[in-house]
Amino acid sequence: MHRVEVTGTGALKKRKHQVIALLGNPNSGKTSVFNKLTGLRQKVGNFPGVTVDIKSGRMELQPGREAEVLDLPGTYSLFPHSKDERIVASMLCNPGDENFPDAVIYVANSAQLEKHLLLFTQLLDLDIPLVLVLNMADLALEQGIRIDTARLGREFQTPVVSVNARTGEGMDDLKAKLKEVFSQDTPAASAKERKPFYRLSVQEEKAGELAFEKTPVRNTYQGLLVAHHHSWLPWLNAEQKYSIGEGLHELEFSDLKLQVRETMQRFDNLGPLLQRNFVRPKDQPLSRSEIADRVLTHRWWGPVIFFGIMFLVFQAIFVGATYPMDWIEQGFGALGSWIGSTFPDSWFTNLLVDGILAGLGGILVFIPQIAILFFLISLLEEVGYMARAVFLFDNVMSRFGLNGRSIVALISGGACAVPAIMSTRTIGNWKERLITIMVTPLISCSARIPVYALLIGFAIPSVQLLGIFNLQGLAFMGLYLLGIFAALGTALIFKIVLKSEERSFLLLELPDYKPPQMRNVGLTVYEKVKTFTFEAGKIILAISIVLWILAGYGPGNKMAEAEAEARVVAQESRLDEAATAHLVASRKIEVSYAGYLGKFIEPAIRPLGFDWKIGIALITSFAAREVFVGTMATIYSIGSDSDEFAIRDKLSQERDPITGKPVYNVATALSLLIFYVFAMQCMSTIAVVRRETRSWKWPLIQFAFMSGMAYLGSLLVYQVVSSL
């Protein structure tokens, strides 16, 4: 007991604020309550080892006294079925956890109260001060449901408030109740007088006591939970795990049987209590959602409507983001040339313009796409449609180790992998989410279009086939299909290779359709844009600066020499100002670090049909694929802003200095095309994968296998085509 108190106060002293956790089943409207309580004063909390985002926000309890509110993942019970639920269970059975709540706001859907109180009764037995929030009061009223809130509160010995988080009705009441909970000197004291909701069997009692002795839990029920979960709880040490495991073995403790028994018992105890306080009218009309789903989840119409919606989403990203993206690019371009012409030419000005500004522009340019995609996706999520998409596509997607929701990411990946990967956050199963993240960049994104256009124009003749098909158009389509097949095939391999302790199953609530809450949509967009800008942004900026150094600097004073040489040549051949500048840029990049790197890797890329000039473009286009076109233009000294036709002409004239044959033949172009279908040539994707998986392991694996596929694919194509 002594040890318990030391840990308890120690944890309390460490933090400045009281911690209030928001808990509830998925679809209880928990996040709406959270948004109402904290507004814009929320951030993504830092939970080590946790890959889901847990938002935390501040709310004022009393003037000058704030509490931290945690929006924990939606959970059905303390017997977890997913990684997210495990986070909740682990936190709640460890009083020493730095986020162990001082109080819990439990949010339940009033219209589904019979099914939404299991976790609540478990929390009752943990002796944590609770406030029960009956959300969606309007929905229950509409269905003719009557709830005796006051009496329910007396019977649970817990404050109960009826709330409509959509309109804010009842939120003041909730805040008042929270203040009450915290104004008592020892809030836990009142909770301790409660009689347990669930009576432990003798065996459970013993198991609970066992864990109580070995770990700093606060009561026997918490001990029982530790006993159930000892094998995976991250905060237990090996010795604790071992001794609890031994003890349980002696007790012949069978966790699954006991979990079934406990769950059953809890619902049995809830039954009469609800009968007294919760009245649902006998014959209810068929739910409107079920009627709507006759069409929306219809075997044929369902997918047709889904792809229709996705087509609109895709169009919205493509069309809607184009203008703001152009403005951002032009704005940064103008700012860059203004700085370049106003300030003296120095390394610092160069760093500012070509390193930092280019990097910032590269970050901001994604924001329109991210904002549009998340506006639409969270709208669909809010309405309740996303769960239907899972229903529609679970069968197809699960064959590839993916989730019904993955299809949204894969389709959005056709516009840009960055927001697509961020959208996987709603996939609950970690393995399915990871596979989706890993394969999405293989779907051809819009940044590949300029590269495809340049190279297809070079390699494929523009002829009509059968009078209707254009060969170039067919090639374009072929590349897209190749990307899709590569994504699905890779997913299949990951499905087999990746070990997962989570069993694959589908148990998904299909919530009633409801009008979206724009406040929640707005906050999601804001949060996504913010995380991307600040978390993925810093990596993008860092890589951008490294690339600037590689392309802008060379060993010794080689660059200065190259420039002087180029100017002499230019003068001799009477080049005009623009042509001189192009020639200088071309000569300089040859002797830059990137140039040397290009020459260094030439032996490796020779078998793919690439020379060192393409090597340079491969390196610089790591920033973003479309940079390839600009770099090729610079190398061939035609100005990086010239169009693809100019570059194409230049490329076809290039001869091998030794053999005199064209360097860029059809085989090279095809090989390059294949390379760009597969290669992870995008620092922003790497940054965002690192952010979403919270480790460097997965982006590096992804980079390795995509580069590997690109290399082998190009090798095969070049060798086969050039031998024909």
Added chain:
Amino acid sequence: MRLADMKDNEEGILVRFEDESLAVKLMAMGVLPGSRLMIIRRNGFGKTLYVRVDQMHLAIRKKEAECIELK
């Protein structure tokens, strides 16, 4: 009779589960002995089921429905 073998739009009362780990999951969601279950729709070549459970709707796979015994 197993839920998976029921005809569409035919209601049954849940008696027991054949799989304990699935039972814990389903019960936590409020699918309990005594619940009224009915398959509303089958998609994905009959592999994905749209099920009404009392006043709630669930998407589950045929595999899961094979572990649910009804009367």
